[in-house]
Amino acid sequence: MFCYQCEQTAGGTGCTKRGVCGKDEDIQSLQDTLTFGLKGIAAYAYHARELGQRDEHVDAFMHEALFATLTNVDFDLNRYLELVLKAGEMNLRVMEMLNNAHTSTFGNPTPATVPTGTKAGPGIVVTGHDLLDLRELLKQTEGKGINVYTHGEMLPAHGYPELRRFKHLVGNFGTAWQNQRKEFDEFTGPILVTTNCIMIPKDSYKDRIFTCGIAGCAGVTHIKGKEFSAVIEKALSSPPLPENPQGTLSTGFHYTAVLGLAGKIIEAVKAGKIRHFFFIGGCDGAKPGRNYFTEFAEKVPDDCVILTAACGKYRINARDYGDIDGIPRLIDTGQCNDCYSAVKIALALAEAFGCGVNDLPLSLIVSWYEQKAVAILLTLLHLGIRNIRLGPSLPAFLSPNVLNLLVEKFAIKPITTAEKDLEDILNSPAK
Numbered sequence: 525m526f527c528y529q530c531e532q533t534a535g536g537t538g539c540t541k542r543g544v545c546g547k548d549e550d551i552q553s554l555q556d557t558l559t560f561g562l563k564g565i566a567a568y569a570y571h572a573r574e575l576g577q578r579d580e581h582v583d584a585f586m587h588e589a590l591f592a593t594l595t596n597v598d599f600d601l602n603r604y605l606e607l608v609l610k611a612g613e614m615n616l617r618v619m620e621m622l623n624n625a626h627t628s629t630f631g632n633p634t635p636a637t638v639p640t641g642t643k644a645g646p647g648i649v650v651t652g653h654d655l656l657d658l659r660e661l662l663k664q665t666e667g668k669g670i671n672v673y674t675h676g677e678m679l680p681a682h683g684y685p686e687l688r689r690f691k692h693l694v695g696n697f698g699t700a701w702q703n704q705r706k707e708f709d710e711f712t713g714p715i716l717v718t719t720n721c722i723m724i725p726k727d728s729y730k731d732r733i734f735t736c737g738i739a740g741c742a743g744v745t746h747i748k749g750k751e752f753s754a755v756i757e758k759a760l761s762s763p764p765l766p767e768n769p770q771g772t773l774s775t776g777f778h779y780t781a782v783l784g785l786a787g788k789i790i791e792a793v794k795a796g797k798i799r800h801f802f803f804i805g806g807c808d809g810a811k812p813g814r815n816y817f818t819e820f821a822e823k824v825p826d827d828c829v830i831l832t833a834a835c836g837k838y839r840i841n842a843r844d845y846g847d848i849d850g851i852p853r854l855i856d857t858g859q860c861n862d863c864y865s866a867v868k869i870a871l872a873l874a875e876a877f878g879c880g881v882n883d884l885p886l887s888l889i890v891s892w893y894e895q896k897a898v899a900i901l902l903t904l905l906h907l908g909i910r911n912i913r914l915g916p917s918l919p920a921f922l923s924p925n926v927l928n929l930l931v932e933k934f935a936i937k938p939i940t941t942a943e944k945d946l947e948d949i950l951n952s953p954a955k
C-alpha cells in the first residue's frame with residue numbers, strides 16, 4: 525500500500541507524514557478493496573457492452589467510486605465501507621446484465637456433456653472468457669475442417685445453444701489458466717487467448733499463440749477486429765492433433781435449467797435425501813494450498829450436492845459424483861460471472877423454503893485469485909451472506925481492523941483443513 529503523496533508505505537513505519545497527509549491503513553485497505561472490486565466490475569461491464577448492453581447506474585458508480593479513491597478526498601471509514609458494499613450491489617447488477625446479454629445472444633444454457641482431449645485433425649484451442657470472440661471464430665472456421673476446443677473458462681460455452689450448434693466445436697482441452705504453459709506446449713495447433721488470464725508463453729508455442737480483444741503479450745500476434753484468418757492459416761499449417769479422447773466434463777447448469785429441477789430438489793431436501801449444498805469454486809491459481817478444494821469435494825458425503833463456477837471447478841470436476849434421484853451431485857453453473865446463476869439458485873431455494881439464504885443448508889467455500897473474485901465476494905457480502913470460507917489465504921490488502929470488521933459483520937472465515945471445515949459445517953448450527 526504505497527502512498528503517492530508522502531511516497532512511503534502508507535501507515536507503515538516509513539510513513540513519516542502520517543497525520544499530515546491523513547493516510548490511514550484502514551482507509552487505504554478499503555480503497556484497495558474498492559479498486560480491485562471495480563476492476564472486476566469493469567471486466568463484466570466490458571463484455572456486456574460488447575454485446576450491446578450497458579447500465580447508466582453502473583457507469584455512474586464507477587466514476588464516483590474511482591473518484592473516492594483519490595488522495596485526501598474522504599477520511600470517513602464508514603463511508604468507504606458503504607462504497608465497498610455498494611460495489612457488491614453494482615457487481616450483482618452487472619453480472620445480471622452480462623447474464624442477460626449472454627442468454628439473449630446465445631440462448632439459455634442447458635446441461636451439456638463435453639468430450640475432453642483431442643480429435644484427429646487440425647484444431648484451435650480458445651481460452652479466456654469472451655464468448656463473442658469464440659462465436660466469430662466458429663463462424664470463420666465453419667467448413668474448413670478445423671476442430672475448435674474450449675480451454676479454462678471457455679468450457680461453459682458448450683451449454684449455449686447458439687454456440688454448440690457449430691458441430692466443429694468438438695470439446696474441451698486442458699484445465700485452468702495456471703496450467704497453460706504445460707497444456708499449450710502439448711497442443712500442436714494455434715491457441716487463441718480472448719481475455720485474462722494469460723500466462724507469459726513459453727518459446728515452444730509463442731509462434732502459435734494469438735491474443736485478441738483486451739488480452740495481449742509482447743512478441744505475440746494480436747488479432748484486431750475479430751478477423752481470425754492468421755489463426756486459421758496457422759491451424760491448417762500446424763501438425764494435426766492426434767485422436768486422444770480423455771473422458772467427459774459436464775457444464776451448462778444455468779439457473780433456468782436448475783430451477784427446472786426445483787420441485788425435485790425441494791422434495792429431496794424434505795425427504796432427507798439431500799442433506800446439504802456446498803458452493804465450491806471461484807478463481808483458481810497455482811498456490812499449493814489450493815488442493816484443499818479438491819480434498820474438500822472428495823470428502824463431501826454422498827447425500828450432499830455441490831455447486832461450482834469459474835475456473836476453480838477444475839479442482840473438483842474430474843470425478844463422477846453421480847446423482848440423487850436424478851439431481852446431479854455436481855452442478856457447474858458456468859464462468860465466474862455465472863456466480864450470478866448460483867446466487868439466483870440460492871435465492872430461489874430460500875424463497876421455496878420460506879427462509880433467508882443464511883438459514884439454508886448451504887455453505888460457500890470460495891477460492892479467490894484476482895479482481896473478479898473480489899467483485900463477486902463483495903456481491904455476496906452485499907447480499908448479507910455469512911460464514912463464507914475463503915482461501916487459500918485471506919486477501920493481503922485487508923488491514924487487521926478491516927478484516928476484524930468483516931469477521932464481526934459477516935463471519936468470514938479462512939479455510940483450515942478440508943476435514944475440519946467439513947466437520948464444522950455439517951455438525952455445527954452456525955455453518
Ligand code: SF4
Pocket residue numbers: 676677701720721806807808809834835836860893894896897
Ligand atoms: S475464473 Fe478468475 S482466475 Fe479463473 S480464468 Fe477467470 S478470471 Fe482468471
